[in-house]
Amino acid sequence: MTPRDGPWPRYLRVLPWLLVAGGLLWNAIDTTNYWGDPMVAAAAVLAGALLPLRDTLAVGAANVVGIVALSFRDGTVGTEGGYLELTNTVFAALLGVWINRVVARHGRRLATVRSVAEAAQLAVLPAPPDRAGELTVAACYRAAQTEALIGGDAYAVQETPYGVRLMIADVRGKGLPAVATVSVLLGAFRENASRASDLVALADALEQSLARESAHRDEEVRTEGFSTALLAEFPGGRDAVHVLSCGHPGPYLLGGPGGAAGPGGVRRLDAADPGLPLGMGALGPDRSAPDRWPFPAGHTLLLVTDGVTEARDGAGRFYDPVKGLAPLGPFAGPGEVLDALGRDVAAWTGGPRDDDMAVLAVTRP
Numbered sequence: 001m002t003p004r005d006g007p008w009p010r011y012l013r014v015l016p017w018l019l020v021a022g023g024l025l026w027n028a029i030d031t032t033n034y035w036g037d038p039m040v041a042a043a044a045v046l047a048g049a050l051l052p053l054r055d056t057l058a059v060g061a062a063n064v065v066g067i068v069a070l071s072f073r074d075g076t077v078g079t080e081g082g083y084l085e086l087t088n089t090v091f092a093a094l095l096g097v098w099i100n101r102v103v104a105r106h107g108r109r110l111a112t113v114r115s116v117a118e119a120a121q122l123a124v125l126p127a128p129p130d131r132a133g134e135l136t137v138a139a140c141y142r143a144a145q146t147e148a149l150i151g152g153d154a155y156a157v158q159e160t161p162y163g164v165r166l167m168i169a170d171v172r173g174k175g176l177p178a179v180a181t182v183s184v185l186l187g188a189f190r191e192n193a194s195r196a197s198d199l200v201a202l203a204d205a206l207e208q209s210l211a212r213e214s215a216h217r218d219e220e221v222r223t224e225g226f227s228t229a230l231l232a233e234f235p236g237g238r239d240a241v242h243v244l245s246c247g248h249p250g251p252y253l254l255g256g257p258g259g260a261a262g263p264g265g266v267r268r269l270d271a272a273d274p275g276l277p278l279g280m281g282a283l284g285p286d287r288s289a290p291d292r293w294p295f296p297a298g299h300t301l302l303l304v305t306d307g308v309t310e311a312r313d314g315a316g317r318f319y320d321p322v323k324g325l326a327p328l329g330p331f332a333g334p335g336e337v338l339d340a341l342g343r344d345v346a347a348w349t350g351g352p353r354d355d356d357m358a359v360l361a362v363t364r365p
Contacts, residue, residue: 048096060093132232152178153358
């Protein structure tokens, strides 16, 4: 990896050369003080940080050649001042090369870390199948920082005797503790999705698994750890979906050629009685029954974490998938929905997000 491979805009490649030209021109005009020397030195250092090694060497060489040419013109060659001027220029060029090598070495280490993180992500959070039962599936996970490929969001899809069941969850916290909780949550879902008789029983099984895990953690995790989640079930042969909310934002129904959401329309399916997040079940009453919603052919169900709903624009306003996606539809499948959502959220925020973003979409063809 070279410095150019980083997040710097490409137009910055021109900046060191502008400093070279400006510094040498200033020195040519001011033949006594050489006030352009700081610009020449800055060009060499900036090139080392922003440009590949070849361009860094070219900038340093241009500085040295320019200073030597000015020394011949001004008659300072062989004098103490001329030697000092040349020494400072060479030193700045060498400093730029050293900075370039340090940045490149850091880039190689970062690439290694990213490859390990990507492997860990695939192990903890594998991509769901493209098709489950009669549904087509698409999912994506985007970390808040490009260096961190895994975090506290999770999703899973599984065919069961009761139909296709899926989950999306957002674990409280960051870093390795959140990843450990995600691993437990996904394992519990895969084990119990085919066993639990309904979504309430499945949520209770997830709650028990998290409780067993938190018993071995520190006091803060035991008392304050929780995970919001949405559980959904698509009974085979019926144009319907059952949704159980465990403190998670409701899913979005995206219309196809017609039906519940209208052609290309988007609406959020809010729970009649949202339950408590997983890990906090002991603080409230028993979970209520899942909500049942029509899910006609050609429609898409979109589940997101708060990395989407809490994405802010420059004025601090939250992103609304209903307003953002409605003008972009109708969509031919879940992949198109995810692509459109990713672009729209990026355009809304105009920069880095503050939270991870996990998205899961399923379409009934």
